[in-house]
Amino acid sequence: MKEFTSIRQLPDLQEALREARYVKEHPFADQELGRNRTALLVFFNNSLRTRLSTQKAAMNLGMNVMVLDVNQGAWKLETRRGVIMDSDKSEHLLEAIPVMGSYCDLIGVRSFAQFESREEDYGETVLRQFIEYSGRPVFSMESATRHPLQTLADILTIEEHKSSARPKVVMTWAPHPKALPQAVPNSFAEGALLAGYDLVIANPEGYDLDPEFTRGATVTHNQDEALEGADFVYAKNWSAYGGDNYGKVLNRDMGWTVTAEKMALTNNAFFMHCLPVRRNMIVSDDVIESPRSLVIPEAANRVVSAQTILKMMLRDL
Amino acid sequence: MKEFTSIRQLPDLQEALREARYVKEHPFADQELGRNRTALLVFFNNSLRTRLSTQKAAMNLGMNVMVLDVNQGAWKLETRRGVIMDSDKSEHLLEAIPVMGSYCDLIGVRSFAQFESREEDYGETVLRQFIEYSGRPVFSMESATRHPLQTLADILTIEEHKSSARPKVVMTWAPHPKALPQAVPNSFAEGALLAGYDLVIANPEGYDLDPEFTRGATVTHNQDEALEGADFVYAKNWSAYGGDNYGKVLNRDMGWTVTAEKMALTNNAFFMHCLPVRRNMIVSDDVIESPRSLVIPEAANRVVSAQTILKMMLRDL
Amino acid sequence: MKEFTSIRQLPDLQEALREARYVKEHPFADQELGRNRTALLVFFNNSLRTRLSTQKAAMNLGMNVMVLDVNQGAWKLETRRGVIMDSDKSEHLLEAIPVMGSYCDLIGVRSFAQFESREEDYGETVLRQFIEYSGRPVFSMESATRHPLQTLADILTIEEHKSSARPKVVMTWAPHPKALPQAVPNSFAEGALLAGYDLVIANPEGYDLDPEFTRGATVTHNQDEALEGADFVYAKNWSAYGGDNYGKVLNRDMGWTVTAEKMALTNNAFFMHCLPVRRNMIVSDDVIESPRSLVIPEAANRVVSAQTILKMMLRDL
Numbered sequence: 001m002k003e004f005t006s007i008r009q010l011p012d013l014q015e016a017l018r019e020a021r022y023v024k025e026h027p028f029a030d031q032e033l034g035r036n037r038t039a040l041l042v043f044f045n046n047s048l049r050t051r052l053s054t055q056k057a058a059m060n061l062g063m064n065v066m067v068l069d070v071n072q073g074a075w076k077l078e079t080r081r082g083v084i085m086d087s088d089k090s091e092h093l094l095e096a097i098p099v100m101g102s103y104c105d106l107i108g109v110r111s112f113a114q115f116e117s118r119e120e121d122y123g124e125t126v127l128r129q130f131i132e133y134s135g136r137p138v139f140s141m142e143s144a145t146r147h148p149l150q151t152l153a154d155i156l157t158i159e160e161h162k163s164s165a166r167p168k169v170v171m172t173w174a175p176h177p178k179a180l181p182q183a184v185p186n187s188f189a190e191g192a193l194l195a196g197y198d199l200v201i202a203n204p205e206g207y208d209l210d211p212e213f214t215r216g217a218t219v220t221h222n223q224d225e226a227l228e229g230a231d232f233v234y235a236k237n238w239s240a241y242g243g244d245n246y247g248k249v250l251n252r253d254m255g256w257t258v259t260a261e262k263m264a265l266t267n268n269a270f271f272m273h274c275l276p277v278r279r280n281m282i283v284s285d286d287v288i289e290s291p292r293s294l295v296i297p298e299a300a301n302r303v304v305s306a307q308t309i310l311k312m313m314l315r316d317l
Numbered sequence: 318m319k320e321f322t323s324i325r326q327l328p329d330l331q332e333a334l335r336e337a338r339y340v341k342e343h344p345f346a347d348q349e350l351g352r353n354r355t356a357l358l359v360f361f362n363n364s365l366r367t368r369l370s371t372q373k374a375a376m377n378l379g380m381n382v383m384v385l386d387v388n389q390g391a392w393k394l395e396t397r398r399g400v401i402m403d404s405d406k407s408e409h410l411l412e413a414i415p416v417m418g419s420y421c422d423l424i425g426v427r428s429f430a431q432f433e434s435r436e437e438d439y440g441e442t443v444l445r446q447f448i449e450y451s452g453r454p455v456f457s458m459e460s461a462t463r464h465p466l467q468t469l470a471d472i473l474t475i476e477e478h479k480s481s482a483r484p485k486v487v488m489t490w491a492p493h494p495k496a497l498p499q500a501v502p503n504s505f506a507e508g509a510l511l512a513g514y515d516l517v518i519a520n521p522e523g524y525d526l527d528p529e530f531t532r533g534a535t536v537t538h539n540q541d542e543a544l545e546g547a548d549f550v551y552a553k554n555w556s557a558y559g560g561d562n563y564g565k566v567l568n569r570d571m572g573w574t575v576t577a578e579k580m581a582l583t584n585n586a587f588f589m590h591c592l593p594v595r596r597n598m599i600v601s602d603d604v605i606e607s608p609r610s611l612v613i614p615e616a617a618n619r620v621v622s623a624q625t626i627l628k629m630m631l632r633d634l
Numbered sequence: 635m636k637e638f639t640s641i642r643q644l645p646d647l648q649e650a651l652r653e654a655r656y657v658k659e660h661p662f663a664d665q666e667l668g669r670n671r672t673a674l675l676v677f678f679n680n681s682l683r684t685r686l687s688t689q690k691a692a693m694n695l696g697m698n699v700m701v702l703d704v705n706q707g708a709w710k711l712e713t714r715r716g717v718i719m720d721s722d723k724s725e726h727l728l729e730a731i732p733v734m735g736s737y738c739d740l741i742g743v744r745s746f747a748q749f750e751s752r753e754e755d756y757g758e759t760v761l762r763q764f765i766e767y768s769g770r771p772v773f774s775m776e777s778a779t780r781h782p783l784q785t786l787a788d789i790l791t792i793e794e795h796k797s798s799a800r801p802k803v804v805m806t807w808a809p810h811p812k813a814l815p816q817a818v819p820n821s822f823a824e825g826a827l828l829a830g831y832d833l834v835i836a837n838p839e840g841y842d843l844d845p846e847f848t849r850g851a852t853v854t855h856n857q858d859e860a861l862e863g864a865d866f867v868y869a870k871n872w873s874a875y876g877g878d879n880y881g882k883v884l885n886r887d888m889g890w891t892v893t894a895e896k897m898a899l900t901n902n903a904f905f906m907h908c909l910p911v912r913r914n915m916i917v918s919d920d921v922i923e924s925p926r927s928l929v930i931p932e933a934a935n936r937v938v939s940a941q942t943i944l945k946m947m948l949r950d951l
Contacts, residue, residue: 593725
């Protein structure tokens with residue numbers, strides 16, 4: 001695999017899940033594969049889970065890891081050609097990216113939506129430039145529109161806990177004080193559909209996601225109806241995608257918080273969230289602390305998903 | 318060992334010192350013990366010595382190390398249950414800590430006193446939560462009330478230099494421009510007492526430490542008397558502990574600075590300090606640069622103390 | 635080698651270049667040399683290339699690496715003796731540096747010119763103190779007056795591309811919005827002269843470098859004349875060195891930008907720059923993107939130069 005920016009790029013999801021289960025059982029079995037190989041992890045945005053789990057995954061594979069925090073204040077890359085670089089941007093990506101590529105074997109990039117322009121965010125400017133100019137296989141550690149390592153961990157977690165071949169999975173919007181990107185819900189939707197789940201997406205009006213990611217899912221504005229019979233509830237906040245409201249917070253309706261009453265509508269569903277989560281905004285204390293909450297094993301599977309992808313990339317170097 | 322937050326938790330101090338001497342002579346002898354094991358070092362406060370020496374200790378043992386700087390501005394953890402998380406705290410420790418635990422085998426935590434409330438500081442809120450929720454053995458890299466890796470290095474240094482079975486050790490307060498925690502003096506006092514030294518603590522009135530740590534020592538407000546016949550002088554500033562003065566600087570009396578005149582009162586004592594040290598506030602240039610100054614070998618022993626504890630923890634995994 | 639702060643300290647440049655070519659072809663051949671050895675990289679200034687390439691070089695040699703960012707705001711070292719340390723400087727270098735030395739086998743230091751005093755910058759206060767007090771071999775990762783790892787990479791790159799025994803190498807000043815140190819041009823000049831190249835240095839009046847570094851080169855204020863027949867064009871901005879103008883920007887004359895018209899004056903020269911580079915200030919887009927631009931292979935050779943020096947230092951431990 002030469003690029004991993006969407007779960008759709010997996011040659012075969014089921015084969016990847018088999019690989020993931022093997023990796024989980026034998027975390028140190030492939031250290032020869034990573035010997036003398038270096039992963040460079042470039043963070044344009046902060047991270048706890050992604051940083052630690054990807055580092056751990058690379059070390060499990062015997063790789064060296066270098067982490068680069070690109071402080072957006074201190075290290076600004078120019079992206080436009082032809083510009084006279086007399087401002088605060090001291091380096092052009094056309095130099096910075098191939099140089100980074102020359103110091104490693106694989107590059108991971110985290111770069112969130114900026115919410116200045118939907119076209120620029122959904123064009124994945126930063127990520128595309130790493131793919132084009134680094135000369136190395138690139139994997140996303142969350143980009144403007146997707147978070148595929150999270151999605152692979154999510155699918156693996158569902159596979160480990162599902163009791164029917166085609167579980168009903170409800171991804172529901174929930175309130176949050178700040179404007180958040182659509183990367184996680186976009187990515188989860190395409191993953192759940194690829195996995196063949198019965199995916200229902202519940203969100204308030206004005207919060208419909210880009211149909212590019214949700215085609216094949218049932219989209220509804222009625223959360224209670226959606227939750228009926230759900231086997232998995234995947235909660236997440238996102239800001240508006242459509243029209244002139246891109247990146248805006250349209251409401252903070254606490255009626256959408258996932259509470260015990262809401263969970264009572266489901267088929268004794270498991271609760272999932274990618275973390276970090278705002279308690280009693282997204283989900284109530286009792287739900288996230290209940291035995292049906294999968295948030296910790298889901299986060300633990302981030303090491304497994306990262307290691308699976310790194311292993312596939314190493315094999316193809 | 319499943320937890321190391323106080324030197325009193327050592328199963329046997331003398332056995333730990335024997336282990337420390339072995340580790341110092343054979344730093345790379347136990348690399349199989351740490352193979353494929355990962356230490357996560359979480360810093361809520363800055364560090365030079367602790368960060369480098371603990372990292373070095375873990376690498377000597379063949380471990381992988383991940384360092385996480387928790388910028389208190391950028392990454393605030395909610396600690397209260399039941400609260401609606403709509404403020405600047407984006408994650409609850411009930412999620413963050415078990416997730417960190419799932420990415421490593423051992424966790425080191427540095428978290429200083431906040432000086433907002435003595436009860437909260439001495440309750441060791443942050444450290445206790447890592448112990449309760451991480452699912453991993455936890456070691457302190459300095460907490461609100463103790464700095465046990467420093468203390469073990471201090472005791473080892475004294476053992477390496479003492480010429481009598483029960484040396485007279487004087488821990489003396491000295492002036493400093495800022496309010497400092499009591500962690501190092503608390504911890505040194507309990508260590509020196511555990512080691513069976515003749516411990517005398519000299520500090521100005523108003524600076525008596527919590528008797529929980531100093532019971533068994535002689536506490537005096539007369540520095541000159543204390544220094545008479547001392548074999549080791551351990552200088553340190555701390556802020557007030559008692560009454561309504563908790564965390565306050567009550568005086569900066571330069572008469573307490575450890576000078577050559579003061580050292581002349583001792584039994585040709587060795588000088589010790591945990592560093593960083595304010596020269597000519599805590600200690601004069603000539604004393605810290607004298608052949609009797611142990612500050613550099615004391616700091617070098619930080620690798621040994623960390624490696625000893627990590628080795629004991631690895632053995633019990 | 636016990637110290638590497640200038641390319642002149644190489645025992646033999648040609649032998650070092652042979653070693654560099656060997657290292658480049660066999661990057662993982664010397665891992666026994668670095669086993670259980672630790673490099674500490676201390677950054678007083680930010681870095682992309684130096685940080686990643688030196689880390690990679692050390693890992694290629696099987697070393698452990700620890701990186702310490704000395705935030706000049708947060709961690710200030712006192713340097714004067716006899717001072718009462720009651721200000722914001724919490725540690726004296728006389729303690730900090732030997733402690734760092736006690737935690738590693740080799741120390742790399744990056745510390746730029748401060749532009750407060752030419753005497754202090756050219757006295758290399760910080761670097762000299764690491765050499766004097768760390769007790770370890772020290773290598774420069776760019777100091778106030780030199781950048782020898784860059785220079786070794788530059789010379790190696792010229793050797794790989796030259797078509798005559800003694801190429802004409804033109805180092806030309808070019809405009810930049812901010813005041814930059816003289817470290818790179820000083821260092822390149824002494825390297826190019828040591829390598830025996832026909833070195834011509836072109837800069838506007840007022841920008842002559844310290845003759846200590848340039849003795850033996852032709853210095854001219856006419857860029858066009860200098861470029862005639864050049865085999866290599868090495869562009870760089872620097873601030874004024876001489877007189878009362880030390881550290882000042884005297885002009886931003888865009889007539890000095892290296893353009894295709896300028897390159898047409900040369901002997902189909904290769905273009906070099908140490909990066910980061912301001913496009914269309916230092917060099918035009920078409921020149922830096924042309925097939926004669928060596929900026930990326932030059933940066934890639936930073937791993938090779940660092941690994942060569944680290945290998946020589948490890949051999950002499």
